[in-house]
Amino acid sequence: MPVLRNHHTFSLNAHCQELEVFQDASSAVSLCDRYPHHYLLGEGSNTVFIEDYSGAVLLNHIKGLEVSESHAAFHLRVGAGENWHRLVTTALEQGWHGMENLALIPGSVGASPIQNIGAYGLEVGTFIETVEMVDRASGNVVILSHDECCFGYRDSVFKQELLGKVIITHVNFVLPKNYQLNTSYGELSTLSDPTPHTIFEKVISVRSSKLPNPDKLGNAGSFFKNPVIDVARFNTLKEENPEIPFYNIGGNQVKIPAAWLIDQCEFKGKQTGDVRCHPTQPLVLTNLGNATGKDVIKMAQDIMAAVESRFGVPLEPEVRLLGKEGLVTL
Ligand SMILES: Cc1cc2nc3c(=O)[nH]c(=O)nc-3n(C[C@H](O)[C@H](O)[C@H](O)COP(=O)(O)OP(=O)(O)OC[C@H]3O[C@@H](n4cnc5c(N)ncnc54)[C@H](O)[C@@H]3O)c2cc1C
Known part of the structure; x- marks a missing residue:
């Protein structure tokens, strides 16, 4: 039986019946059909396998980053299997600012809207324009607007009505060019002349000192x-x-x-x-x-x-x- 220890960050010694990887929406749908009893997994940083799982674990490896620029904002379309922190780092390097407060949060981009990840006074929902997904029952592609995602504190429609019903394939972000840096929270308020880079570095240093x-x-x-x-x-x-x-x-x-x-x-x-x-x-x-x-x-x-x-x-x-x-x- 495949071992799950390296597929969830709590690293318990659990197993599953099958372990499969998908890299696009159609293979995700095929795998869901082939294994009706399954669990979708990103990087396993919000999942703890407390015992052996009797179904198939399907790993999301949908990659890709497309960028377009309008007068007022940068628009990013990101594959759900991309790593969240890598996206924040790339965005900072490219001058697409705003997400620095969310640096070093583990996990995949596809899971980020699910619990509306947040830290240092900011939540990812602020930047999400739409979420692209496949409806598991019909196999249809569906695009939810920001409002339809119903973002709340560690909450969204994906943890409520859509729980277990969709596979998120891409997340579309909008990063306004006139974005005001957010230094209201905790240690960030001590930065004397905050820039996206100093916020990014401060968040990483504080998180690394506090969290294992x-x-x-x-x-x-x-x-x-x-x-x-x-x-x-x-x-x-x-x-x-x-x-x-x-x-x-x-x-x-x-x-x-x-x-x-x-x-x-x-x-x-x-x-x-x-x-x-x-x-x-x-x-x-x-x-x-x-x-x-x-x-x-x-x-x-x-x-x-x-x-x-x-x-x-x-x-x-x-x-x-x-x-x-x-x-x-x-
Ligand atoms: C050290 C540490 C620090 C953390 N700090 C924070 C923090 O500051 N703020 C915060 O909000 N969270 C934090 N988290 C929690 C975690 O980083 C987030 O919940 C993250 O979004 C989980 O991503 P993942 O890919 O690992 O999710 P997983 O654990 O793989 O999946 C989480 C859930 O989403 C579902 N899912 C995953 N991908 C998809 C998909 N493509 N389509 C549909 N469903 C899917 C899974 O079935 C599962 O139910 C922290 C975790 C750790 C380990």
């Missing part, structure tokens, strides 16, 4: 989403915990850093088997080498139960857990 490199220590980035709660609920929580950090995100809602909640429950550095809650960033769970899916589930459930019991706030995993038959919820 999955090539050296298996992990899937933030294991949980930052919970969003309504203001009334938050006000009660703040009375009980005056030091609680938060971001007002409008619409009568407040986002709380999950890392702080987990830290308050003293999980930093805690271990279950070979899974450890990262000592400097408790939102990240790591594989110390021989972690099992059971270790991952136990640690995740313990964290969720502790946070819920202490703060009454439910945590929701940001990662996709894949079990024998498919997606698993905690």
Whole structure:
């Protein structure tokens, strides 16, 4: 059975029934027809195979970058199997600016709209003009506009109505020439004379100092989403915990850093088997080498139960857990 350890960044020792690669839309459709029980995979940085998967894993290797220029913007059509960070680097080198805040996020371009990847005050949806995909049921090519993608915090139509129904083949980005640099967030606000290059370098240096490199220590980035709660609920929580950090995100809602909640429950550095809650960033769970899916589930459930019991706030995993038959919820 094909080994999945090198196909997901958490690097658990799982297998699948078949492992196939596609490089264009028509071979993707043929593979989906040949293997009705399958899972589409980009670079596996948001997927944790917690046990052997009984279906076929289909790897997206659709490549290509086409660029056109209008009076006001650069327009990029990018193959879904391109690497995200490589795209950000190329864009910077070519003078197509704006995406620097999203440097060093692992994964494929095709997965970027799915959870609307975001960091340092920016989300990829800002730049997405359209997403090209194949509808699995009909085999038809469909193009969704920006609005139809329904981008939200780590969310989009691809995680809702279209979950498991489409294969994203290309993403079309628009990078306005008059784009205003975004340095509002965290360490970026300390840059005295920000340029796209200094933002890019700062993001890489801060991320490298805080987050474990999955090539050296298996992990899937933030294991949980930052919970969003309504203001009334938050006000009660703040009375009980005056030091609680938060971001007002409008619409009568407040986002709380999950890392702080987990830290308050003293999980930093805690271990279950070979899974450890990262000592400097408790939102990240790591594989110390021989972690099992059971270790991952136990640690995740313990964290969720502790946070819920202490703060009454439910945590929701940001990662996709894949079990024998498919997606698993905690
Ligand atoms: C160290 C680290 C840091 C991270 N930091 C961030 C961060 O700052 N911000 C952030 O938002 N995320 C972050 N992530 C999460 C991750 O980088 C993103 O979710 C990324 O977009 C996943 O890409 P992937 O190709 O690896 O997805 P995969 O894990 O391969 O797939 C994710 C999901 O998308 C589906 N999918 C993949 N490709 C396609 C396709 N072409 N068509 C249809 N469905 C598809 C898969 O079936 C799966 O359900 C981080 C991860 C790690 C390991």
